[in-house]
Every structure is written in C-alpha cells, then in structure tokens.
Amino acid sequence: MSLISNISWRSMALWKRNRDVFLTTWKTNFLPPFLEPILYLVAMGLGFGALIEADIEYGGRSLEYIKFLAPGLVAISIMYGAFFECTYSSFVRMYYQKTFDAILATPLSLEDIIAGEILWGATKSFINATIVLGVIAAFGYAEFPGLLLIPLISFVGGLMFASLAMLFTALVPNMDSFNYPFFLLITPMFLFSGTFFPLNVLPEWGQQLAMTLPLTHISNMARDLSYNMMSAELAIGAAYVIALTAVCFLASAYLMKKRLVK
Amino acid sequence: MPAVRAEKLTKVFDDLRAVDAIDFEIGEGECFGFLGPNGAGKSTTMRMIHCASPITSGELDVLGMAVNGRCREIKAAIGVAPQENNLDPDFTVRRNLTVYGRYFGLPKEVLEERADRLLEFMQLTEKRDERIQDISGGMKRRLIIARAMMNDPRLLILDEPTTGLDPQARHLIWEKVRELKRKKVTVVLTTHYMDEAERLCDRLVIMDHGKIILEGRPRELIDQVIGTDVMEIDEPTDEMETYVKVRGWQYERTIDRMLIYTEEGQNVAAELKERFAMSYYLIRNATLEDVFLRTTGRALVE
Structure with a gap:
C-alpha cells in the first residue's frame, strides 16, 4: 500500500501552513461558530420549541425540545467544519492557488498533502464543535463528564467528513459542481440525521435509511455523551466512523493522484 | 558524478511521446539549458527531473539518486522555480519563504536567517511585508527563485525564469544566475530567449518533438550550424x-x-x-x- 507508506510526519508542515493562514484572520474565523448555535438555539429551541408541549423521548429519557436539539448543533458543526474546508477551501488551494503544485516540489509527497489537508479539516471541525459545545454547555444543555469526550468525537468525525469531502474535491471539474454533494448529501444529512427531531418518529424504513448516513452516528454519539448515556451507539458509531474514514481516505488519495500526477 | 544523467529517458502521455528516449548528462556546477519550441518536451523533462512527473521508461538519476524510489531525497536536495506563478497568496513576501522552507523540515532559526539573506540577495528586502498580490511580475519571479533556494539546493531548476519580464528585471535575474554559477550551484534552465541561453548556459540541448536534435556549447553550435x-x-x-x-x-x-x-x-x-x-x-x-x-x-x- 504505497498510498499509506507515502504518508509521513511532513504532512504536519501543510497542517501548519493552513493553521497559520487561519490564525492571521482568527477574528473572523472564531465568530461564526460562536454566534451560529446561539441563533439556532433561540430560533429553533425557544421559538419553534415553544410549540412543542410534550417532552421528547430519547433513549428512555424525556427531554425538553431545546435540550434535545443542542447536541445536534454540535454534530452539524462537525460536519460543516470539515466538509467546507476540504471541498471549497481545498479546491481553491489545489486549483486556483496551485498551492499543492508548489508544495509537491518540496519533500512532501502528494499523500502527505492530502493527509495534511484532511488533518486540518478535522481540526476545523474540532475548533468549531468545541466552541459550539462551550455555548450549549454554558446554557446547561450538555453535562459533565460526558461532554469532555465530545471534542475527541469532533476530531475523529472531522477526519471522516474531511476524507469524504476530499473525495469530491478529487472528482469535481469545477467549484460549482460542489452543489451536487451539498444538495444531495449534506443538506439531507443536516435535516434527517436525528439532528432536529428524534429518528423514532420516522417509519422503520426511514430510520434504517438514516442509520446509513454518517451524520446520524455523529449526532447520536454527541447526544449520548451530552446526556452521559453509555449506549451501544457509541461503539457502533465509532466502528462506522473509522471504517468510512479509511475507505474515503484511500479513495481520495488514489483519485487525487490520478488527477494531479501526470 | 554528473548532477543529472538520463538514459533512454521516455515519457508517454496516452498516445503522445512527449519525451522520446533522450540521453543527456549535466555536470556538477554547470549551467545547462533546454531549448525548444512549445511542446518539444522541455518542461516535461524538467518535471521528471524534480519528480513531479513519473518517468515512463529509461533511466534518470538526479544527484546520483534514481527518480523512481528516491523522490523525497531528491526533492530535499534540489530547488525548483516553476514556470507558473504558484506563490502562496495567503502569505506575505517573507512568509512565503519561511513557510516554504518549513516543508523541508528546517528549524525556525535557519528559516529566519535564510529568508532574510535571500530577500537581500534578490533585492526584495523592502517588500518583505507586502502581500503577493501587491508586488510586480518581476518581483514575483525573483521571489520564486529565492523560494527555490530556501533549502540551499545543490541543483536549481529554472523553468523560463524571465518570461514576461522587462529588460531591467531580466538583467537582474541573469546577474543572480551568474552569481549562483560562481557558487558552483548546478543550474538547469529552460527558456524561449536565445540571448538568455547564449549568455547563461555553458552547454545546452535543443529539443523538438520529444527528441534532442542538437547538443553543445552555444558558441560551438553557432559555428557548427550557421x-x-x-x-x-x-x-x-x-x-x-x-x-x-x-x-x-x-x-x-x-x-x-x-x-x-x-x-x-x-x-x-x-x-x-x-x-x-x-x-x-x-x-x-x-x-x-x-x-x-x-x-x-x-x-x-x-
């Protein structure tokens, strides 16, 4: 497996490059993940939630709607953080800025570059999700000590979404084509992964379909940890995330090589 | 040991033989030119030398290392100034050098010291904190050459270093290349400007349709052919x-x-x-x- 053996510690140099760019504009980078969950909590939790009189049943617990919603916002930020970074931002670096070409003339291999980009994408998920987590924890919608594991989930989940995103980046002919994965994959996940409502309100087939979606597992894991619930979902979710990450990473490295090495 | 040695070097794209079984040898400390019309195979040859493009067949050794297998070591030892401007627009002039040097795993003090020295060498010290978008074409070319020297390379590849520059900028770059030659850095150059090749190259080849059709010292080639x-x-x-x-x-x-x-x-x-x-x-x-x-x-x- 030369795709694996070509990865080295040097990929961290690319990670540091992206970190440095991020830090030069840190003020604009930290504000959205801080404000966005507050907007959602107010609109969906307080506004929309006011219409929901009955408590939500989840894993044998009954919760008010806003508390059910809050961990879903963390999961969504994990998905968007890495997916945006490794689609639009990676594509700009690869296609318009020719950053990958420049770096390929240094001791980094293409696999190092892909790995560095994915590590950075996961870092973005980690940063955004940790900020969102801080906000919901401040409102008391996530509990200690379970919530302490959520940053770890956000990084691992970030690796998964970053690898998935990199797969599309290797394939799309131009930036507009990202509309397809966003419209066909990301938006349905945003809505139907147990983020805004519990999946048990769906018919059986709908629940099974939802379980195939990556975000469902991240959402379940974030929610179980927020409520200090040790469930089988944590193990199932971890296995799912690791497997999908491995497959997407290898496929994206292979396809990127095909695209860039001529 | 030659700096670069190619034997029956071939590159095939789908149905195009871009480089067709060429042989050449570049001596250490030499300035060696690749000339030829567009599509002759010069840039493809450059790309194979710096491991950006895998060879189809034949042999290619750079600094005594075979390109299939030892790419990382080769890339660590050579500098590449590509034809295309691929400076990092997210960083300032000086940051472009230090960030690039970091890809070579150089420690911070070395990065800082070399960046300042190379800015001085390429007469860019005044522009150190400018954004890439705000400097002229000539400055960008100089910065690309400075960047290629961040790892203190034994072999420097300059792919059309003066294309699109005004006479002042070209002369400045020529001066710097001659200075590098005096420091015994091997320089491999491609260019469309014959006066540039005549001034800078110790030896050169002219390529056409993927083959080397002429090889020698500029003066000798002129005497011989014309x-x-x-x-x-x-x-x-x-x-x-x-x-x-x-x-x-x-x-x-x-x-x-x-x-x-x-x-x-x-x-x-x-x-x-x-x-x-x-x-x-x-x-x-x-x-x-x-x-x-x-x-x-x-x-x-x-």
Missing part, C-alpha cells in the same frame, strides 16, 4: 536565389527575406552587390536564434 555571419536580404529575387544556390552557399528563404549563412559576410555581400540591385540588406553576427530557427524550422508551433 558559421560566423548572417547576411539578411529584404525581398530577394528568384535569380538571386539561383545564384546563391549555384555558389553553394548555405541559405534559407522565408516569405520576405533570404538569409545566407557564411564565414565571410563582407565578401558575400560585395559579390552579390555587384550582380544584383538590393533594396536593403544587413550583415550581422550569427546567433543562437539562427541555430534554433534553422534546426527546429520556422513553422509556428501551436
């Missing part, structure tokens, strides 16, 4: 051409000119002036451009 002088005649007549042919002189006729290649321009001119009325002619020294056009043809390559 001679010392070129006489250019405006609007020549057919009788004139017949006469030149009968005299056995080397010549070439283009749409509106005739070029006679000779060792004794003045005598040829005197002889022709006696027999024909010439509206305008000139005698000049033969240049590498004459060699280039004569060997690769005058047809436009698109």
Whole structure:
C-alpha cells in the first residue's frame, strides 16, 4: 500500500501552513461558530420549541425540545467544519492557488498533502464543535463528564467528513459542481440525521435509511455523551466512523493522484 | 558524478511521446539549458527531473539518486522555480519563504536567517511585508527563485525564469544566475530567449518533438550550424536565389527575406552587390536564434 507508506510526519508542515493562514484572520474565523448555535438555539429551541408541549423521548429519557436539539448543533458543526474546508477551501488551494503544485516540489509527497489537508479539516471541525459545545454547555444543555469526550468525537468525525469531502474535491471539474454533494448529501444529512427531531418518529424504513448516513452516528454519539448515556451507539458509531474514514481516505488519495500526477 | 544523467529517458502521455528516449548528462556546477519550441518536451523533462512527473521508461538519476524510489531525497536536495506563478497568496513576501522552507523540515532559526539573506540577495528586502498580490511580475519571479533556494539546493531548476519580464528585471535575474554559477550551484534552465541561453548556459540541448536534435556549447553550435555571419536580404529575387544556390552557399528563404549563412559576410555581400540591385540588406553576427530557427524550422508551433 504505497498510498499509506507515502504518508509521513511532513504532512504536519501543510497542517501548519493552513493553521497559520487561519490564525492571521482568527477574528473572523472564531465568530461564526460562536454566534451560529446561539441563533439556532433561540430560533429553533425557544421559538419553534415553544410549540412543542410534550417532552421528547430519547433513549428512555424525556427531554425538553431545546435540550434535545443542542447536541445536534454540535454534530452539524462537525460536519460543516470539515466538509467546507476540504471541498471549497481545498479546491481553491489545489486549483486556483496551485498551492499543492508548489508544495509537491518540496519533500512532501502528494499523500502527505492530502493527509495534511484532511488533518486540518478535522481540526476545523474540532475548533468549531468545541466552541459550539462551550455555548450549549454554558446554557446547561450538555453535562459533565460526558461532554469532555465530545471534542475527541469532533476530531475523529472531522477526519471522516474531511476524507469524504476530499473525495469530491478529487472528482469535481469545477467549484460549482460542489452543489451536487451539498444538495444531495449534506443538506439531507443536516435535516434527517436525528439532528432536529428524534429518528423514532420516522417509519422503520426511514430510520434504517438514516442509520446509513454518517451524520446520524455523529449526532447520536454527541447526544449520548451530552446526556452521559453509555449506549451501544457509541461503539457502533465509532466502528462506522473509522471504517468510512479509511475507505474515503484511500479513495481520495488514489483519485487525487490520478488527477494531479501526470 | 554528473548532477543529472538520463538514459533512454521516455515519457508517454496516452498516445503522445512527449519525451522520446533522450540521453543527456549535466555536470556538477554547470549551467545547462533546454531549448525548444512549445511542446518539444522541455518542461516535461524538467518535471521528471524534480519528480513531479513519473518517468515512463529509461533511466534518470538526479544527484546520483534514481527518480523512481528516491523522490523525497531528491526533492530535499534540489530547488525548483516553476514556470507558473504558484506563490502562496495567503502569505506575505517573507512568509512565503519561511513557510516554504518549513516543508523541508528546517528549524525556525535557519528559516529566519535564510529568508532574510535571500530577500537581500534578490533585492526584495523592502517588500518583505507586502502581500503577493501587491508586488510586480518581476518581483514575483525573483521571489520564486529565492523560494527555490530556501533549502540551499545543490541543483536549481529554472523553468523560463524571465518570461514576461522587462529588460531591467531580466538583467537582474541573469546577474543572480551568474552569481549562483560562481557558487558552483548546478543550474538547469529552460527558456524561449536565445540571448538568455547564449549568455547563461555553458552547454545546452535543443529539443523538438520529444527528441534532442542538437547538443553543445552555444558558441560551438553557432559555428557548427550557421558559421560566423548572417547576411539578411529584404525581398530577394528568384535569380538571386539561383545564384546563391549555384555558389553553394548555405541559405534559407522565408516569405520576405533570404538569409545566407557564411564565414565571410563582407565578401558575400560585395559579390552579390555587384550582380544584383538590393533594396536593403544587413550583415550581422550569427546567433543562437539562427541555430534554433534553422534546426527546429520556422513553422509556428501551436
């Protein structure tokens, strides 16, 4: 497996490059993940939630709607953080800025570059999700000590979404084509992964379909940890995330090589 | 040990033989040029030397290391100034150097020291904190060369280093390349400017259709292919051409000119002036451009 053996510690140099760019504009980078969950909590939790009189049943617990919603916002930020970074931002670096070409003339291999980009994408998920987590924890919608594991989930989940995103980046002919994965994959996940409502309100087939979606597992894991619930979902979710990450990473490295090495 | 050695080096894209079984050797400390029309295979050869493009067949050693297998080591030891501007627009001029150097795993102090030294060397110190978008084309080219030197390379690849630059900027870059030669850095250069190749290259090859069609020192190639002088005649007549042919002189006729290649321009001119009325002619020294056009043809390559 030369795709694996070509990865080295040097990929961290690319990670540091992206970190440095991020830090030069840190003020604009930290504000959205801080404000966005507050907007959602107010609109969906307080506004929309006011219409929901009955408590939500989840894993044998009954919760008010806003508390059910809050961990879903963390999961969504994990998905968007890495997916945006490794689609639009990676594509700009690869296609318009020719950053990958420049770096390929240094001791980094293409696999190092892909790995560095994915590590950075996961870092973005980690940063955004940790900020969102801080906000919901401040409102008391996530509990200690379970919530302490959520940053770890956000990084691992970030690796998964970053690898998935990199797969599309290797394939799309131009930036507009990202509309397809966003419209066909990301938006349905945003809505139907147990983020805004519990999946048990769906018919059986709908629940099974939802379980195939990556975000469902991240959402379940974030929610179980927020409520200090040790469930089988944590193990199932971890296995799912690791497997999908491995497959997407290898496929994206292979396809990127095909695209860039001529 | 040669700095670069190629044997039967070949690159095939789908159905195009971009580089077709070429052999060459570049000595250490030499400035070596690759000339040729667009699509001749120069850039592909460069890309194979710096491991950006895998070779199809043959052998290619860079600094004694084979390109298939030891790419990381080769890339760590050489510097590449690509044809395309791929500076990092997210960073300032100086940051471009330090961030690039970090890809080589250099420690911070070395990065800082080299960045300052190279900015000085390329006369960019004043622009150190400017954004890439705000500096001129000539400065970008100089910065790309400075960047290629961040790892203190033993071999420097310059792919069309002066394309699109004004005369001042070109002369500055030439000066710097000569300075590098004095420091015994091996320089591999591609260019479309024959005067540039003539000034800088110790040896060069002319490529066409993926093959090397000529190899040697610039001066020797001129003597060998053209001679010392070129006489250019405006609007020549057919009788004139017949006469030149009968005299056995080397010549070439283009749409509106005739070029006679000779060792004794003045005598040829005197002889022709006696027999024909010439509206305008000139005698000049033969240049590498004459060699280039004569060997690769005058047809436009698109």
